[in-house]
Amino acid sequence: MARTRRPLIAGNWKMNGLEADALTLARAVAAGVKEAGWNDRELLVCPPATLVAAVAHAVKGSGLLVGGQNCHAKASGAHTGDVSAEMLKDAGASHVIVGHSERRADCGETDAIVRAKAEAAWRAGLLPIVCIGETLTQREAGETLEVLETQLKGSVPAGATAANLVVAYEPVWAIGTGKTPTVGEVAAAHAHIRKVLGGLTSEAAAVRLLYGGSVKGSNAAELLAAGDVDGALVGGASLVAAEFLAIAKAA
Template sequence: MTRKLAAGNWKMNGLMASLDELKTLVQSHGDVDTDVLICPPATLLTAARDIAGDKIAIGGQDCHAEAFGAHTGDISAEMIRDAGGTYVILGHSERREDHEETDENVRAKAKAALAAGLTVVICVGESLEEREAANTLDIIGGQLAGSIPDLVTGQTLVVAYEPIWAIGTGKTPTLDEIGEVHDFIRSRLERRFGAGVGRSTPILYGGSVKPGNAAEIFGVSNVDGALVGGASLKAEDFGPIIDALEKS
């Protein structure tokens, strides 16, 4: 059975005081049946791990492809693991756009993360121009092929579909559009890795997920959870999303 995962990406938000929200989340949703992940800024990793304990997983938002070296400002997968993280987000559209990361960059980082014992959350998604040109599945297929390394399992890989035009805009694809992409991702994973890995890898939807639309999104074929941005910063917003996933 594919595990369900509610993942929160805090992005470049959060100070020590923000961890009060994590404390609240642990108290309210630390014993749910679905997996819960919070990816805070690197400055908060260790403190977040201390608060989350074994109730909620903690992860990084990016890592370098090298284990160590002269890379000022970067963080390695080993550092994330050492700080208590067990996951890392890779290939987010904001990294692909702001830092011009390619599929090859993402694949190299994923290899490093897997070697360090992290589970990788690899993001894929199309721009509005690509969606309007009916190129969505071609774009997603290329990103899957180029970004995911060969040595993954259903326990070490999570795929997150985030249409770029829906991130932080309040816009979401139709349920049919979400289902089409998630079904496509599932079929590509099964074709490449076999039924075992293909069917056990969680596929998350991300892009303006909020309490008001979470339940209907989780009812879509092959949607196993969500990668949530802004709504994960407050326990009162993220909690209902977790509840909706648990009930789906």
């Protein structure tokens, strides 16, 4: 891992957590961050929108970052049930996940929609984590690299830099299944992503690339040691403080 790229371990809580349990989890992670005194890596938790403000308040000053799981492309308006990037920023968020495969599949989000959301994040002063990844059908058809390239080119806005973009590679078939690609497959995917980024930004070598998909304490060290892997986007394991901190320690 290049020393110039500071590892980022991000926890996506998805649609999990009521306030009492969420604050207990957030405080436990924050305590772990404070105790470890890490200044060579960043930890981020992305709770449901209803909890962003409460979690941000609870962990303030600990060094633990807080983000949103999604945002609307517009700053405000008649968009019932949606949350703008500005609202997330106002609630205490510093990051936002955009284009997660569950949003792409369940909500029909296209690359163009993801791109607009990433631009919205910039507008609000948030750092977008742009997610890309292939399905099992696409992988078995040998289309992985092609799919990643298409999604990347369509989802990353013009003007991307190492300071305003994080990319997360999440093979759809590995999310929540317990299955993971081999370290070699992860390294190959990340190398290709970095190569494609070279055509989108002059700072491609410094953009952080996260791996996501059944990351846990037991496999984190191996996955994070793969070439061009600069951190992890963690799902289920981020709901257990000790497990999430173990992944962070592996970084």
